[in-house]
Amino acid sequence: MIKCAQCKQVHAITKAGIVRGRQRYHCKDCHVYFTLPEAAAAPVAEKQQAMPTIRDIATALNISKSTVSRALQAHSDINAQTRKAVLEMAQKLNYHPNYMAQSLVNKKSNTIGILVPEFVNYYFPALIIAAQEVAAEAGYNVIICQSQESAGTEKANVDVLLSGRVEGVIASMTKETKQYDHFRSLEQHNIPVVFFNRICEAMNTSRVTVNDYEGAYKGVEHLIKNGYKKIAHIGGPPSLLLSQNRLNGYLDALKKYRIPVQEKYILPYNLTGRHATQCAQKLLKMRDRPDAIFCLNDICTTHTLFAAKSLQIQVPQQLGIAGFSNNPFSAHVEPALTTIEQPIQEMGRVAMRLLIDHITKGFGKYKPVHRILPAKLVVRQSSVR
Amino acid sequence: MIKCAQCKQVHAITKAGIVRGRQRYHCKDCHVYFTLPEAAAAPVAEKQQAMPTIRDIATALNISKSTVSRALQAHSDINAQTRKAVLEMAQKLNYHPNYMAQSLVNKKSNTIGILVPEFVNYYFPALIIAAQEVAAEAGYNVIICQSQESAGTEKANVDVLLSGRVEGVIASMTKETKQYDHFRSLEQHNIPVVFFNRICEAMNTSRVTVNDYEGAYKGVEHLIKNGYKKIAHIGGPPSLLLSQNRLNGYLDALKKYRIPVQEKYILPYNLTGRHATQCAQKLLKMRDRPDAIFCLNDICTTHTLFAAKSLQIQVPQQLGIAGFSNNPFSAHVEPALTTIEQPIQEMGRVAMRLLIDHITKGFGKYKPVHRILPAKLVVRQSSVR
DNA sequence: GGTTCTACCGGGAACGTTTGCGGTATCGTT
């Protein structure tokens, strides 16, 4: 129950925007706007005196702050002695330059945005950390945004990145994103974007993906060569390019080996574990049951494996399964999963390196490139009988 | 080969500090300081014109920037029409407030530091992402720093955080950190710190750990109750409190069940996979071989398992093993590992929530708390015969 | 002794915000 800051009443309060993360309220009676006082300036006031500035150094040494600034930057026309004195005083006062003030005047935030749909799976966290690492080496901080598979929050996240004045963004789209205005808005502000994994076809930006088509092709080919003949595919949301590419790899492998495509064997799943299980069960309970399933990813493969086990279907004897990603657990389940290795960390590093390259080269001067990392087939027990 | 920016010679160049992440050089002949030109101001200049400010909105509407600022904040004494006009113009110009300028005047960075030793294992990335998530919900960005198990870079990282004017830090120490001046310096600047996992005993800050002692005790007790009698322990670096606590749990469990402690059965390992294997082999090649090993973590347990397999030692018949952490793969190796579950994500969330609580309460007003999350025994095949 | 050059330093504007304080209409009241 929020009370008005003035009349102390509750009844006429409405929310009125958010300022710097804090909810702002409006009292229709008093016509007054206010935020809750709690996290007010109290701790800040204390903090302030503790943080010295170049001005403090300057007055302590009785010189100007211009000189201090230059001394700290090792600028050429500063006497060695004064420079020494400044550095010592900075040390003594425990001075730390204020990055935000520097960024403001330099018009350079040293910040890069990372925009991903979710954190629940192993994939994105691992990639983010790898990307963050190369950003840090290049002197950049990162702002991490999670769109939670919602196009709306994705848009809001781009606003945050814009306000943070990020110098570039690496991004992976939501599965429901169909409007690209927010990404275009980055482009308009000359902020380079590199898409990875879930790329945006409509945008002419750099991209890094794994070779989804080839990976799926190899996986299905492997199943065929191991004698499986009725190969199903649990795929991904058709909106994602990677789903399409993997599906095409699946289809072309069948075509190549003259295996007729059965529509009923192709199921798109919505990337949730529940649905993966449902799809697997649906396939496995068919009268004309497939004898192999190629899954979109290892999460899906694992659910398929468990579904098969609970239906007393032997893997790999009665059912061959293979997936995509080579998640860390994939080698350790029983039987171990055949999969297409996706170099997660490497993707993150490559995307970040590309982006930093674009940033330093300048927005106008680079040609977008599409880096396709090879997809390697890793054969384990789940597909070999 | 760096050439002087002036004389174009190479011989008299020395490094002279770093400015905003870029190496600065000094030519002793020309007495000139310079940085490499590449990443210069060129792209920035383009970027500038594209980013509107409140001034742009003000001139477009022929009002003052104060009014614009207040309108954007939904301040009380702004006319509804002008406010509407401002918001529309902001929309039209694609305005985004500059967070750095706001931070500068508000003396509030809305940033939190995360300081961890490494990214190679599953543990820290998972925890970071979980912590970042709750920070984001509260309107904070994070700066992630990796000390790479080096006390020196840990210190340097704290400087970065200080310069970023972070409002708080969650941290996990390096295994070699013995000086705490850098953490004290955070304290001096009234920046709250919450340690997790690898806590700093010397500092009176909040802490969140898993109950290491109890976990180890339960694990060893479980081994004893399953008939193992010669139980070894591959522990961690003695410098870390968690190593000590787990060791004590191990010792007390033995004591409780009147099993004599054998010094030779206790090996500290340095957290690398190689060394884990070495320790396991050393134990398993003893004449008086232990019949069970309790490991510091599941990484170590896995190496121990593989060492046993390669020595043809049957697990769990000839050797019982158990570990700590419940890594995602632990359930899937063969045999599945008995382990002490460590709620990683929960630790990250708890630490971040505690920190934000401290920040909003104000530095002076909170009492440090020690949150000890329960350690749950997860029994699987590796320890049951 | 005047001139030029070099080495070094300071003043002050600028970056994009917020906000205290003061100002000016407008309106109702007496």
Add this chain to the structure above:
DNA sequence: AACGATACCGCAAACGTTCCCGGTAGAACC
């Protein structure tokens, strides 16, 4: 008609930097 209250808006300082421009001292030169 004079007054105060109210509603709304602008001026300018401040946040902590960087950097252009100018200034001054001493040295070197003719």
